[in-house]
Amino acid sequence: NAGVTQTPKFQVLKTGQSMTLQCAQDMNHEYMSWYRQDPGMGLRLIHYSVGAGITDQGEVPNGYNVSRSTTEDFPLRLLLAAPSQTSVYFCASRGQGGGYTFGSGTRLTVV
Amino acid sequence: ILNVEQSPQSLHVQEGDSTNFTCSFPSSNFYALHWYRWETAKSPEALFVMTLNGDEKKKGRISATLNTKEGYSYLYIKGSQPEDSATYLCAFHSGGGADGLTFGKGTHLIIQP
Numbered sequence: 001n002a003g004v005t006q007t008p009k010f011q012v013l014k015t016g017q018s019m020t021l022q023c024a025q026d027m028n029h030e031y032m033s034w035y036r037q038d039p040g041m042g043l044r045l046i047h048y049s050v051g052a053g054i055t056d057q058g059e060v061p062n063g064y065n066v067s068r069s070t071t072e073d074f075p076l077r078l079l080l081a082a083p084s085q086t087s088v089y090f091c092a093s094r095g096q097g098g099g100y101t102f103g104s105g106t107r108l109t110v111v
Numbered sequence: 112i113l114n115v116e117q118s119p120q121s122l123h124v125q126e127g128d129s130t131n132f133t134c135s136f137p138s139s140n141f142y143a144l145h146w147y148r149w150e151t152a153k154s155p156e157a158l159f160v161m162t163l164n165g166d167e168k169k170k171g172r173i174s175a176t177l178n179t180k181e182g183y184s185y186l187y188i189k190g191s192q193p194e195d196s197a198t199y200l201c202a203f204h205s206g207g208g209a210d211g212l213t214f215g216k217g218t219h220l221i222i223q224p
Contacts, residue, residue, distance in 0.1 A: 033211045041216065042115070042200070043155075048211035058211050090154065099145050099157025100212070 002026050006091050006103035013081040013110045021076040021106050023091030029101075031094045032074040033058070034066065036087040037105075043090065049074055081110045113137055115203045117215035124191045124222055131187040132218040134201030138182035142206035146175055146186055149198045149217065158186075158199075191222045 007022045025032065033048040045058030049068040063085060065077040074093075078085060088107050092100035116135045124130045136144060143162045147155040159168045164179040172189045188195055198219045202212035 031210050035214075042214035043202075043212075045211040045213070048209075050210050056209065059213070092155075097160065099147070099160045100155075101157070102154035104154055 004091055004093055004101050004103035006089075006106050008106060009104065010107050011109070013078070013108065015081060015083060015110060017081050019078050019081065021078070021089055021091070021108070023074045023076065023103060024072050025074075025093040025101070026072065027093065027095065027101065028071060029093035029095045030071070031100075032068065033092050033100065034064070034074070034076045035090045035092065036060065037090060038087050046076065046089075078108075083110045086110045113203055113205065113213040115201060115213050115215040117199075117201055117218050119218060120216070121219040122221070124188075124220065126191060126193060126222055126224050128191055129187065129189045130191055130220070131185050132199065132220075134184045134186070134215055136182050136184070136201070136203040136213075137205070138180060140205045141179045141182075141203075143204040144177055144179075144184050145202040145204060145212060146184070147200040147202065149200055151197075155200060186218075188220075191220075193222045193224055196220060196222045 004025045030051050034046040035043040044060050047066040049055045055066050088105050091103040094100045118133050146158040149155040159175045161177040166177040174187045177184045198217040200217045202214045
């Protein structure tokens, strides 16, 4: 049982490039979310999904897109990377009534 | 933007002592309050999900209480051990069909042998 798997673990991008952060869970969880973690800030919600085909914006959605075509996968796309998107990104999933299970994170640097 | 505050920001506790810290959150549109434990170089790990006013939950030496009317929750650790050193996060889950959490900045707990 792998839980929540995020890839890659580390990435360096140039300003203006695009990329997709992958997230997959094998627990049949309905709910999935993406957070970013920056120094001095709490974890901040980017986007979330309450089931396949349903996504919505969180607190800091600008510059990111998501889709949820299957229950298992919830990729996060950076459209035009900017230095302000340098952060550690966490994907998380939960079942009904439960707490979130977090992935191990992706450390992204935009130069 | 919802305001979730945790205090203190950091705490040094002697091994064997008991300690507690606070999370305050909006008292309106409440759905659930989560507590997570986050060790260095790891990912946050769920401790409790609390939904009812007056709820009290316990896991080993760690327990939590919830007051939704006044918007606060306490986390207690009894007989602190070095392995309790971590950042403890609380997170507010609002109602209305939305999902995702609003996190506090955490309480960084250091247990001194």
